[in-house]
Amino acid sequence: MSNNGDNLRSLTFSYENGTAKFTVLDQLALPHETTYVAILKIEDAWDAIRSMRIRGAPLIAIVAVLGLAVELTSNAQTVKELDGLTGGVEEVKTFVFQKMDYLKTSRPTAVNLFNAMEELKGIVDNADNTSREDVVNSIVTHAQYMLERDVSDNKAIGSHGADDLLARHTHPDGVRVVTICNTGSLATAGWGTALGVARELQNRNKLRSIAALETRPYNQGSRLTAYEIMTENMPNPCLICDSMAASYIRAKGADACVVGADRVCANGDTANKIGTFQLSIIAKEMGVDFFVASPFTTLDVDLESGDMIEIEERPPGEMLDSSGAPKGMSCWNPAFDVTPADYITGIITEKGVLRKGADGKFDVKGFVAKHS
Incomplete structure (x- = not known):
């Protein structure tokens, strides 16, 4: 449905x-x-x-x-x-x-x-x-x-992403997707980016399954993505803890991780919700595609690499109050991390999918210049 x-x-x-x-x-x-x-x-x-x-x-x-x-x-x-x-x-x-x-x-x-x-x-x-x-x-x-x-761009992202994934994965029942954080209608003006790709696969009856990481400590995955998945009756849904990704992929299988982005640098390094980096490492180790889905406006060619991205740190209480930790415990609570370009298969935008060149590198500057 x-x-x-x-x-x-x-x-x-x-x-x-x-x-x-x-x-x-x-x-x-x-x-x-x-x-x-x-x-x-x-x-x-x-x-x-x-x-x-x-x-x-x-x-x-x-x-x-x-x-x-x-x-x-x-x-x-x-x-x-x-x-x-x-x-x-x-x-x-x-x-x-x-x-x-x-x-x-x-x-x-x-x-x-x-x-x-x-x-x-x-x-x-x-x-x-x-x-x-x-x-x-x-x-x-x-x-x-x-x-x-924003809505029309998101639908284009979904279409380009679905086309690319279906070209890479030809199982008759479609694609098995894993995602983190919330990148659907609730994260955009409508439709969504990474979850918009899953939505388009579903519209084509080619979404085989979808797993959402809970995305601690704010639980955007368990509160919001799970809500969207259930509201839209996506097939074979599964919510997993952030620490379960490797075990889930080994036990259940996955074809692609599709995540959002808050900033993509000139070399393809990508800032996204904390936990994305470790998911990309798992995906690469286990031979699973790792796609970033983001609007063209997220491509920031003024920053050469992820080392230059300012990472927001949230108040400690956002973690401590929901974790059951003892009062006075110190913690570190960055809201985002940076996934190096080496771990990324492709970057899906409304202008098309940016892939690596023969040198194994992303040419984000060239892509932006071509489509601006």
Whole structure:
């Protein structure tokens, strides 16, 4: 039974009569409660990102740009401040760019947020804006476009990924997939990246099985990916502890690990949820394909390697409070790790699948230049 994932809505957004209305699904309450939280001002968007009410690199970017749209159109205090600006359109732009800089402080590792802010800044700079209204309208219009584009890009990622996997694995019942973290509709504006590949395989009746790692300490796999898998009746689902991946693959078998990405460097090194690196080592040792599925905007050619990625560290309580550890125990709680390019089979984007060249290396810069 296939499903297009449209019933899993990570947010709602509308813009009518000059006013934006925006809510996000509180993913901290899932899977037991479905609660939407209103985003009334830019601080609400920042907090939703920082507190991980919403997460997933594509969704972080979308929530930031829509939060900015709400701030500029519907926050009475900000609208009043904009009305009081007397320095012309350049002063309005400066005001808006300061808001963008604030949003970029919410979380540091996922490049999608920074790319989205730069894209929006370019729209404001290059548009034929002669008034405050022009600047605001250009932002809201492009924010809505980015929302729609994210869904279409994700579907293209799913299609390219399914094509590639089915070309590599020809079992009549399809492909056995393992994934980590949450990369579905709940991590994006809709459809998903890595889980979107599984969704497309399912639509073609070629998803043989899917296993999700629980993804400690925040349990995005057990709370969110398992929720999506069950909601969509994916075949032969299985939830496993992060430490069970090797045993699961040996006992049950797998054709491909498909994971998401928060940043892909020029050499193909990839930052993703903590635990991804060890999964890639297991996959390589056991002869299982390891694919990264990510939007084109996740490719960061300004960073030569993963050594240059800033890895966010989360508060110790996020691990300690859920682990049963004694009070006062010290811990280390990075939110992400870096998978070296050597462990990656291919990088799936909406532009196509990036594979290694004859030298065994990824040419991310060339891929970006070709498709930009």
